[in-house]
Amino acid sequence: MKETVLLIGGRGLIGKELTSFLEKQYHLFIFSTQKSACDDQKTFYWNIDKKILNTSILKRSNHIIYLAGEHIIKKRWSSYQKEEIFNSRIKGIKLCVQQLKIINDNDDSKKRNFITVAALPSNTSNQFIQSLITDWEKTILDIRSKYLNVFLIKVGFVLSNQGGLLAEIFQKSFWNLFFFWKKKHPFYWIHIYDLCQIIIQLIQKRIQSSIFYAITPEKATNLCFAKALQAALSKKYYFFFLPSIFFKIFLGQRAMILLHPFTKIHLRKKQHFKFCYPALKIALKNLLSNDGMVRKKLNRTIEE
Ligand SMILES: NC(=O)c1ccc[n+]([C@@H]2O[C@H](COP(=O)([O-])OP(=O)(O)OC[C@H]3O[C@@H](n4cnc5c(N)ncnc54)[C@H](OP(=O)(O)O)[C@@H]3O)[C@@H](O)[C@H]2O)c1
Numbered sequence: 001m002k003e004t005v006l007l008i009g010g011r012g013l014i015g016k017e018l019t020s021f022l023e024k025q026y027h028l029f030i031f032s033t034q035k036s037a038c039d040d041q042k043t044f045y046w047n048i049d050k051k052i053l054n055t056s057i058l059k060r061s062n063h064i065i066y067l068a069g070e071h072i073i074k075k076r077w078s079s080y081q082k083e084e085i086f087n088s089r090i091k092g093i094k095l096c097v098q099q100l101k102i103i104n105d106n107d108d109s110k111k112r113n114f115i116t117v118a119a120l121p122s123n124t125s126n127q128f129i130q131s132l133i134t135d136w137e138k139t140i141l142d143i144r145s146k147y148l149n150v151f152l153i154k155v156g157f158v159l160s161n162q163g164g165l166l167a168e169i170f171q172k173s174f175w176n177l178f179f180f181w182k183k184k185h186p187f188y189w190i191h192i193y194d195l196c197q198i199i200i201q202l203i204q205k206r207i208q209s210s211i212f213y214a215i216t217p218e219k220a221t222n223l224c225f226a227k228a229l230q231a232a233l234s235k236k237y238y239f240f241f242l243p244s245i246f247f248k249i250f251l252g253q254r255a256m257i258l259l260h261p262f263t264k265i266h267l268r269k270k271q272h273f274k275f276c277y278p279a280l281k282i283a284l285k286n287l288l289s290n291d292g293m294v295r296k297k298l299n300r301t302i303e304e
Pocket residue numbers: 009010011012013014015031032033034037048067068069070071072084088089092117118119120155156157158159164165
């Protein structure tokens with residue numbers, strides 16, 4: 001019998017890609033905060049503040065994949081925005097778990113998997129980022145119970161031709177110029193295909209770790225990323241590494257996301273997963289080789 005997967009925040013970058021893999025093998029449901037998206041049989045409206053969520057779908061689910069989260073970098077960090085970023089992750093996870101506890105207390109002994117994708121830990125002095133990342137991780141690990149297997153997938157940049165970092169870089173470029181920050185800054189990344197395969201392998205129990213660092217083993221810096229990007233494009237581009245101050249002026253506090261040092265990651269070698277895209281050059285060639293977001297959506301100068 002087909003198992004049921006619930007994607008919370010499943011209409012975003014990772015969720016859309018994952019949907020294309022999951023819908024063949026599982027009954028798939030999505031929780032969305034957009035009422036207008038809930039006009040099919042599989043998408044259901046939920047609201048964290050009003051505690052609205054479809055408990056019968058939650059009850060039916062064998063695997064809950066939590067991808068919801070207010071975008072971290074798109075809008076300025078006003079105190080309202082910080083609260084949205086925080087609540088859409090931490091309060092949202094807590095709401096789901098509260099409801100799952102009620103389901104379990106009513107004699108449902110099904111053991112479920114709860115999987116979430118979170119950002120890497122960092123050594124930043126920015127209090128908001130520090131508490132977001134630590135509370136996010138703590139919330140996830142605290143919800144483990146005899147009814148809930150919990151998996152936390154930690155990622156750096158997810159490379160996709162449908163949005164995310166690549167889209168941002170192309171949108172902010174003009175003429176043949178691309179702008180980067182700190183040449184030697186470590187560049188932790190994963191191809192979206194590999195990330196989806198990791199999530200699928202977790203729900204199929206082919207990966208067992210409760211915290212999984214979904215980062216390719218190849219060591220890279222921003223400079224390596226820029227070089228690989230140029231190699232993937234047939235036209236000549238110019239890459240500028242601007243001083244941090246530019247990013248601080250344009251992004252304000254949000255610049256911390258790009259500029260902060262990461263906590264050293266030791267788990268690279270121990271990962272039991274075979275990456276389909278282990279190197280930046282291969283990944284970027286794959287993502288930029290055909291009509292993807294870059295040419296279609298952005299309507300930019302790339303590869304004309
Ligand atoms: N992409 C990356 O490079 C990356 C890197 C590190 C960590 N992550 C984390 O992985 C998770 C998924 O990433 P993604 O790239 O797929 O994100 P995304 O494209 O921004 O999508 C996130 C989804 O969350 C829902 N959402 C947005 N604002 C919300 C709010 N205020 N309250 C509740 N739900 C809200 C939206 O779905 P609806 O509009 O349908 O509700 C949206 O589709 C996020 O937590 C993100 O921070 C991503």
